[in-house]
Amino acid sequence: MNRTLLVLGAGGHGRVVADAALVMGFERVAFLDDRQVTVQAGLFPVLGPLASLESMKEEWPAAIAAVGDNRVRLALFHRLLQAGFKTPSVLHPSAVVSRNASVARSVFVAAGVVVNIGARIDDAAILNTGATIDHDCAIEAGAHISPGAHLAGNVTVEQCAWVGIGSALKNGVRIGAGATVGAGSAVVRDVPADITVAGSPARALAKRMDDSGHC
Numbered sequence: 001m002n003r004t005l006l007v008l009g010a011g012g013h014g015r016v017v018a019d020a021a022l023v024m025g026f027e028r029v030a031f032l033d034d035r036q037v038t039v040q041a042g043l044f045p046v047l048g049p050l051a052s053l054e055s056m057k058e059e060w061p062a063a064i065a066a067v068g069d070n071r072v073r074l075a076l077f078h079r080l081l082q083a084g085f086k087t088p089s090v091l092h093p094s095a096v097v098s099r100n101a102s103v104a105r106s107v108f109v110a111a112g113v114v115v116n117i118g119a120r121i122d123d124a125a126i127l128n129t130g131a132t133i134d135h136d137c138a139i140e141a142g143a144h145i146s147p148g149a150h151l152a153g154n155v156t157v158e159q160c161a162w163v164g165i166g167s168a169l170k171n172g173v174r175i176g177a178g179a180t181v182g183a184g185s186a187v188v189r190d191v192p193a194d195i196t197v198a199g200s201p202a203r204a205l206a207k208r209m210d211d212s213g214h215c
């Protein structure tokens with residue numbers, strides 16, 4: 001394993017990732033963050049703004065995108081690939097990940113997570129503290145499963161969707177790309193792309209507007 005890791009983003013999520021990286025065995029961990037003057041990064045130095053990323057590669061060849069915003073994180077991951085960085089995943093040692101599950105690049109698997117047989121975790125996804133991902137789920141690139149969320153078997157969470165803290169997803173449901181599942185929700189049917197649902201059973205709250213102002 002490469003023993004250095006550059007963490008992109010020194011916010012709450014980035015700090016959790018950095019902490020887990022140390023426990024996992026990385027020896028030198030540092031941040032890039034545009035708020036370098038004010039950020040409270042704890043034990044880890046902030047080496048510069050994100051704009052300096054490409055110039056860091058020689059000393060810091062491995063990096064992980066660790067900002068909470070799903071689309072921004074996925075874009076940063078693609079920038080890492082383009083610049084030729086190594087893109088290891090960070091798996092907290094207390095996570096239980098089936099040998100018959102797959103975990104792609106730049107994934108963060110937090111403490112206490114369980115991933116069961118046949119699950120597929122794609123690039124730059126987050127499985128946050130204590131989440132459970134049961135058999136044959138697919139968590140697509142840039143998706144975020146928040147702390148304590150429970151996914152039954154055969155659930156699909158499409159690209160950049162966000163499953164809120166403590167929610168429960170019935171077996172076989174599909175969460176559309178960019179959709180949001182509110183905290184503590186019970187999802188019993190498919191959720192279309194770019195919709196926010198919440199409650200038990202989860203129902204649509206609102207539809208996000210795109211850049212042109214249309215839903």
Ligand SMILES: CC(=O)SCCNC(=O)CCNC(=O)[C@H](O)C(C)(C)COP(=O)(O)OP(=O)(O)OC[C@H]1O[C@@H](n2cnc3c(N)ncnc32)[C@H](O)[C@@H]1OP(=O)(O)O
Pocket residue numbers: 128146147163164165180181182183184185196197198199205
């Ligand atoms: C380590 C970490 O911290 S990871 C981060 C974990 N955080 C989360 O999981 C948070 C998930 N986010 C939520 O649950 C948010 O409330 C969202 C995204 C569902 C909605 O946020 P907003 O669009 O800002 O909605 P807003 O707060 O204005 O609420 C709109 C309505 O929905 C209701 N509502 C909001 N969230 C929920 C929810 N989780 N369950 C039920 N109802 C909800 C509100 O009560 C409100 O109802 P009202 O109009 O009758 O008053």
